Amino acid sequence: MEVASAVSEFMGYAVEWSPFQQNRLAVATAQHFGVIGTGQQCIFDVVNGQLVNVTTFSCPEGLFDCAWSECNPNHVVSACGNASVRLWDLSGQTPPRIFAEHTAEVYSVDWNLVSKDTFLSGSWDGTVKQWHPGRPSSIRTFQEHTGCIYSSRWSPHRAESFASASGDRTLRIWDQNAPRAAMCIPAHDHEVLTCDWNKYNPNIIATGSVDRTLRIWDLRSQRMLHCLKGHEFAVRRIKMSPHRETVVASAAYDTTVRVWDYAAVDNPLLFQFDKHTEFVLGVDFNLFVEGQLATCAWDNRTFVLQLPVPARGS
Structure with missing residues (x-):
């Protein structure tokens, strides 16, 4: 069921719910498909069935991802097309901070959920960088x-562990204190566009690829447990549910969002959303409201959806 929707000025690349406020979400957008032009970091609140714009930050380049701070409810970081990361302050007390070390587009940002004091940036230059918001380097x-x-x-x-997905077709698992990856999994036969950790089992991780599949991996054996098929084009983003251990959502270039239960034997597909009319690049679960999703796409539209919540044990 559709709860709310909004149309942004630019094309949606990523959406993320606030870890502090159950009705607030950030949407990273880019002009002209992110190829040329500017970008906007939009902040919306869900109010009485509507998505209300709280504030919008402008950037001279397109924005490809965003992540909320885990220690300050007013801070959001954005991945920028000009090889930088920007930190925005919703309170207006501090100007945007710019972290500029990458040499190509930054396509991914993520805040540490455990230590809460650092964030990652992943770039088309082939590197991942770890940052502290108070340090310029x-x-x-x-x-x-x-x-x-x-x-x-x-x-x-684990505060020290992270994963990275790459165009080299691999998933790598890292320890922040080691210079080399602890694990390298040839995850797909085509570029790996997205990954996410299971929120209940530290040994389970999911990947999505240009090959149109989602794959569930057990890191102990480095073996694939499940392969979810159904998307007609590349799977751009996946998110594991914070409420159900075996549920995962996927956003794809076939303009659909799908929700799966990978433990289901006969039919793992639980739900399919078809109202976007362009590539869907963003999807996220609301931490506070079970079954609530946000999506964004190149059609400039952001949707908030409420899925039926099955009884526990069903």
């Missing part, structure tokens, strides 16, 4: 991928 740089990095995600279980 990165803490560490991780360089091992041989292709663009599309996604970098902190583990929700």
Whole structure:
């Protein structure tokens, strides 16, 4: 069921719910498909069935991802097309901070869910960098991928662990204190565009690819447990549910958003949303409201959806 929707000036690239306010979300957008032009970091509140714009920050380049701070409810970081990361302050007390060390487009940002004091940026220059919001220079740089990095995600279980997904077709697992990846999994036969950790099991992670599939991996054996098929084009972003251990949402270039239960034997597809008319690049679960999703796409539209919540144990 559609709860609310909004139309932004530019095309949607990423959406993320606030970890502090259950009705607030950030949407990263870019002009002209992110190829040329500017970008906007939009902040919306869900109010009485409507998405109300709280504020919009403008950037001279397109924005490809965003992440809320885990320690300050007014801070959001954005991944920028000009190879920088920007930190915005919703309170207006401080000007935007710019973190500029990458040498190509930054395509991914993610805040540490456990330590809450650092964030990652993943770039088309093939590196992942770790930052502290109060320092102008990165803490560490991780360089091992041989292709663009599309996604970098902190583990929700271990403060020092993160994953990265790349155009080199691999998923890599890292320890922030080690210069080399702890694990390298040839995850797909085509570019790996997205990854996300299971919120209940530290050994389970999911990937999505240009090959149109989602794959669920057990890091202990480095083996694939499940392969979810159904999307007609590349899977651009996946998010694991914070409420159901085996539920995962996917956004794809076939203009659909799908929700799956990978433990279901006969039919893992739980839900399909078809109201977007362009590539869907963003999807996220609301931490506070079970079954609530936000989506964004190149049709400039952001949707908030409420899925039916099955009884526990069903």
